[in-house]
Amino acid sequence: MSKWLKDIEKDLDWRLTELAILKKEAVIASKDSDRYQALLRAMCALLYAHYEGFCKFAWDLYLDELQKAGVKRKDCQDAIARLSLQKKFKEMRGNLSPLSMWEFGQTGFKSLLEENLDFQVKLETESNLWPNLFKENTLLAGLKCTLVDRYEIELKTLVRRRNDIAHGQRMTIKDLNEYKKYEDAALEVMHELAVAIVDCLDKKLYLKNP
Numbered sequence: 228m229s230k231w232l233k234d235i236e237k238d239l240d241w242r243l244t245e246l247a248i249l250k251k252e253a254v255i256a257s258k259d260s261d262r263y264q265a266l267l268r269a270m271c272a273l274l275y276a277h278y279e280g281f282c283k284f285a286w287d288l289y290l291d292e293l294q295k296a297g298v299k300r301k302d303c304q305d306a307i308a309r310l311s312l313q314k315k316f317k318e319m320r321g322n323l324s325p326l327s328m329w330e331f332g333q334t335g336f337k338s339l340l341e342e343n344l345d346f347q348v349k350l351e352t353e354s355n356l357w358p359n360l361f362k363e364n365t366l367l368a369g370l371k372c373t374l375v376d377r378y379e380i381e382l383k384t385l386v387r388r389r390n391d392i393a394h395g396q397r398m399t400i401k402d403l404n405e406y407k408k409y410e411d412a413a414l415e416v417m418h419e420l421a422v423a424i425v426d427c428l429d430k431k432l433y434l435k436n437p
Contacts, residue, residue, distance in 0.1 A: 231292050231428050235421045238284050242277040246410070249273060253403055267400040268392055271409065275389035278382075278413040279356045282420060286350040286364060289424045293433055294344050301340040306369035307433050312339060313348040355390070358382045361416070369433060370423045378412035385409040 253266040293307065300308040350364040358379045365372045375382065388409075391398035400406050431437045 229425070229429060231288060232425050234288060235285060235425065238281060239417070239421065242281055243414075246270070246274060246277065250403070253406075258402065264399055267403070267406055268398070270406055271385070271388050271400055272392045274406075274410055274413055275385055278385070278417060279352050279354075281417050282356060282361065282364075283350075283352050285417075285420050285424055286368060289368060289370075289428070290346040290349060292428055294346055296433075297343050298434065299341060299343055302435060303344060303433050304369045304435060306367060307344065308340070310348075310367050310369075311344045311346050315339060317348075355386055357386055365420070365423070370420070370427060372416070372419050372423055374416050374419045378416060381408050381412035382416065385413060 249266060249270045253263060253270060256263040256266055290310075293311075300311060303311075350368060353360060358375050361372075361375050361382075365375075388398055388400070427433055
């Protein structure tokens with residue numbers, strides 16, 4: 228078993244354990260009690276926290292492992308090479324003179340492609356991991372994740388409900404069945420991301436010629 232698979236499984240496990248503990252309390256709580264409603268709100272907030280937290284953890288692990296691999300940008304898939312050049316491209320905006328652009332086109336870009344991957348800019352969640360941001364990040368990282376489209380409505384609702392809770396609004400979740408829709412969506416998307424990352428690292432799909 229690869230180190231990255233162990234790390235991802237370990238991170239998923241403690242998150243699932245926490246969610247299961249709260250759900251167990253909700254199952255035995257009286258369905259018409261304030262305790263039941265408070266638990267549902269807590270579960271929703273915790274679910275979002277683990278959804279965002281796991282995605283951030285997984286993306287960081289992925290980029291760290293790619294950097295450790297010590298491969299040149301020119302040997303990698305275009306998306307991954309571009310992602311590793313984000314900081315360089317941002318720095319270039321400060322000097323777009325004809326001479327600077329000419330020198331970059333003649334030698335600068337070729338030189339950067341000869342260097343190893345270096346991810347100085349990470350993939351961010353912006354504290355609101357909407358489905359479109361998830362898709363944008365996975366595409367930037369050269370990963371294929373499609374379940375986010377299937378669960379777009381549930382994930383959008385989860386983010387909105389978490390924001391309502393965080394802002395102290397009186398938002399209620401009807402019952403465990405409603406909560407389960409959000410949990411199923413988040414967990415399936417998280418697991419697909421985990422599988423995509425492990426698959427890419429194991430099979431070296433980040434290379435042009437794996």
